[in-house]
Amino acid sequence: MGSLFRGISRIFRIVWWPVSAIRNLVFSLIALLIFFGFLAGLFQPGPSVPDNVALVVNPSGVIVEQRTQQEPIDEFFNDMFGGGPPPETELQDVLDALELAADDDRISAVVLHLDNMMGAGPSSLHRISAAIDSFKDSGKPVYAVGDSYFDPQYILAAEANEVIMHPFGAVIIGGYGRYRSYYRQMLENLRVNVNVFRVGTFKSAVEPFLRDDMSPEAREANLGYLNVLWDNYTLDVEQSRNFAPGTIEQQIENIGARVSSAGGDLAQAALDAGLVDALMYQDEYRAHIGEIVGMDDETNSFNQIDLHTYLAAAREEGTGSGPEIAVVTAAGVIVDGEAPAGTAGGVTVAGHIRDARTNPDVKAIVLRVDSPGGSAFASEQIRRELVVARQDGIPVVVSMGDLAASGGYWISTASDEIWAAPTTITGSIGIFGMVPTFEGTLGWAGISRDGVGTTSLSGGLDMGQELNPVVADLFQQGIEDGYEKFINRVMEARGMTFEQVDAIAQGRVWAGATAMDLGLVDQLGDLEDAIESAAAMAELDRYQVVPYEEEPKELWEQLAESFSSQAMAFFGIEQAARAPQLPEPVAAEFRRTWADLRLLTQLNDPNHAYVICLECTQHTQ
Numbered sequence: 001m002g003s004l005f006r007g008i009s010r011i012f013r014i015v016w017w018p019v020s021a022i023r024n025l026v027f028s029l030i031a032l033l034i035f036f037g038f039l040a041g042l043f044q045p046g047p048s049v050p051d052n053v054a055l056v057v058n059p060s061g062v063i064v065e066q067r068t069q070q071e072p073i074d075e076f077f078n079d080m081f082g083g084g085p086p087p088e089t090e091l092q093d094v095l096d097a098l099e100l101a102a103d104d105d106r107i108s109a110v111v112l113h114l115d116n117m118m119g120a121g122p123s124s125l126h127r128i129s130a131a132i133d134s135f136k137d138s139g140k141p142v143y144a145v146g147d148s149y150f151d152p153q154y155i156l157a158a159e160a161n162e163v164i165m166h167p168f169g170a171v172i173i174g175g176y177g178r179y180r181s182y183y184r185q186m187l188e189n190l191r192v193n194v195n196v197f198r199v200g201t202f203k204s205a206v207e208p209f210l211r212d213d214m215s216p217e218a219r220e221a222n223l224g225y226l227n228v229l230w231d232n233y234t235l236d237v238e239q240s241r242n243f244a245p246g247t248i249e250q251q252i253e254n255i256g257a258r259v260s261s262a263g264g265d266l267a268q269a270a271l272d273a274g275l276v277d278a279l280m281y282q283d284e285y286r287a288h289i290g291e292i293v294g295m296d297d298e299t300n301s302f303n304q305i306d307l308h309t310y311l312a313a314a315r316e317e318g319t320g321s322g323p324e325i326a327v328v329t330a331a332g333v334i335v336d337g338e339a340p341a342g343t344a345g346g347v348t349v350a351g352h353i354r355d356a357r358t359n360p361d362v363k364a365i366v367l368r369v370d371s372p373g374g375s376a377f378a379s380e381q382i383r384r385e386l387v388v389a390r391q392d393g394i395p396v397v398v399s400m401g402d403l404a405a406s407g408g409y410w411i412s413t414a415s416d417e418i419w420a421a422p423t424t425i426t427g428s429i430g431i432f433g434m435v436p437t438f439e440g441t442l443g444w445a446g447i448s449r450d451g452v453g454t455t456s457l458s459g460g461l462d463m464g465q466e467l468n469p470v471v472a473d474l475f476q477q478g479i480e481d482g483y484e485k486f487i488n489r490v491m492e493a494r495g496m497t498f499e500q501v502d503a504i505a506q507g508r509v510w511a512g513a514t515a516m517d518l519g520l521v522d523q524l525g526d527l528e529d530a531i532e533s534a535a536a537m538a539e540l541d542r543y544q545v546v547p548y549e550e551e552p553k554e555l556w557e558q559l560a561e562s563f564s565s566q567a568m569a570f571f572g573i574e575q576a577a578r579a580p581q582l583p584e585p586v587a588a589e590f591r592r593t594w595a596d597l598r599l600l601t602q603l604n605d606p607n608h609a610y611v612i613c614l615e616c617t618q619h620t621q
Contacts, residue, residue: 049310054292054303055305056305056306057113062087064089066341068342089117091124091401093311095127097311098131098134099135101135101140107310109289110142111144111289112146114156120402122229122402125152126232129155143164148166148170149165149172154173155233162278163275164278170267175252176229180214181208184212192437193439193440234249258273286301324544324546325543327546328352328353331371332370333374334371335375345378346381347378353382363540364394364395365386365394366396366398368399368401369398369399371408373406373410374406375407376410379411383411396414396534398419398530400420400426401424402424402425404424409520419530423513424511426515428509429506449462449465486505490505500519504520
């Protein structure tokens with residue numbers, strides 16, 4: 001027996017030696033690359049802005065209110081080998097760059113390069129569109145260049161003085177829609193029993209797990225707010241392109257005939273319709289813009305600076321001095337506990353509010369909400385901190401972004417004033433609980449489950465057996481109580497009766513413009529408008545706007561994050577050398593399905609009570 005163990009040990013050592021050597025080599029290489037990346041960052045001069053250049057606004061991926069924080073090492077490997085979530089660009093970066101460039105004599109033009117932009121929420125698109133329009137007041141030209149344009153890209157391109165497209169491209173405007181996957185049959189096939197507890201006729205968050213199609217109530221609610229979003233989209237585009245009202249609708253209805261008259265040439269059809277101003281290859285539009293800003297002989301392109309390089313050079317340093325208006329962001333699904341940026345952790349967001357209200361320099365708080373909701377418990381944590389801030393005499397103003405529904409509206413009720421964009425998706429005042437059990441799945445697999453307990457509630461949340469009827473009754477009572485609390489929060493905040501709130505609640509979603517007519521919001525406007533209103537409430541003539549966000553990362557974390565850009569540039573590694581990837585439409589469908597299923601793991605309310613609008617958790621483009 002001893003010789004057997006010695007033989008196994010010898011084999012293990014032989015096998016383990018190369019594994020250990022490879023592991024040590026990999027970690028040594030990572031440490032070495034991080035070190036050289038750090039050196040590259042130390043000796044690399046800071047960015048500067050040359051004279052007479054075009055600012056290239058080239059957002060990558062999805063435009064978001066707050067960039068989702070990834071683990072640095074995950075972000076590095078995703079950048080190098082592909083995979084992971086789609087890239088993100090912060091909305092404020094785009095807005096700041098356009099505002100700074102308008103008064104910057106070194107910037108002679110703006111070029112909108114939107115091919116890598118994957119989408120944005122309706123309110124974000126309208127804010128960028130307005131920022132482009134404001135930039136044009138400087139008298140500097142704006143060019144849009146792209147291979148093709150779809151809904152989110154085109155509303156921005158339409159603001160340009162000249163819209164240029166590749167001769168083999170197309171402009172495809174399809175309008176807003178809401179389509180999703182439904183999992184009832186799959187769950188039945190897997191013998192999964194989804195126990196749902198809800199209040200609200202329109203609370204459709206759980207429909208994907210209970211139905212194979214959209215309910216009539218959800219169709220009515222979704223079409224209601226989508227029509228408002230679409231009306232704002234077409235109005236914006238038609239005004240930007242000097243089209244008569246109704247032009248976009250007519251072009252969509254007659255698209256077959258338009259393309260046919262152009263001989264099947266989609267690019268020529270777009271040119272004939274006035275959707276674009278010129279068809280040019282890349283070398284042609286580079287030379288065309290180069291006539292304004294000059295050409296760079298090294299790159300054979302026009303003189304330019306990209307969005308993030310420009311911001312690094314032009315954005316003002318320091319926080320200034322004087323009274324503060326604190327801006328706290330609640331972006332993403334609201335979850336219990338702490339959470340990184342891009343997810344609104346109840347403890348995290350409440351902590352930022354508490355930091356702001358206990359700072360004697362803070363004279364007002366603006367809560368920027370871009371969330372479909374989530375945990376009722378975490379939502380109440382956040383709301384309570386805002387209540388205390390107001391009790392301390394600090395004005396609280398809410399600014400709604402693309403989304404402020406369910407829990408996003410719950411936390412908004414603790415404010416002196418609510419601002420929303422006309423295209424904000426809000427409301428969804430309702431609540432539900434959901435507990436899946438797997439007794440059917442285990443039985444199908446031939447697994448039995450049995451046992452004993454000391455009370456009738458023992459094992460009540462054992463998901464391997466049918467949900468205890470007593471526990472189910474407790475859940476339903478708790479959900480009904482949660483709905484009544486939600487209604488009461490809105491009644492108190494909006495000065496309405498129970499009947500008035502209940503009539504516009506029931507989990508129904510509204511567009512911001514409609515929500516104002518219904519009394520759910522006070523004013524229509526953007527974050528800047530909400531900040532100005534907060535300053536007026538605090539009687540401030542001069543102030544500084546200070547974001548209250550996550551604490552800066554430790555040095556080693558920053559080094560790891562810088563590795564993907566600085567170290568790769570230092571060694572001349574091309575990011576383009578990526579592993580093969582799925583076609584984007586296929587990858588997008590996988591992401592949507594995974595997001596739906598992942599939601600089951602994100603919902604971590606200790607009482608299993610949720611105020612979330614699942615209809616709002618995915619972009620409507």
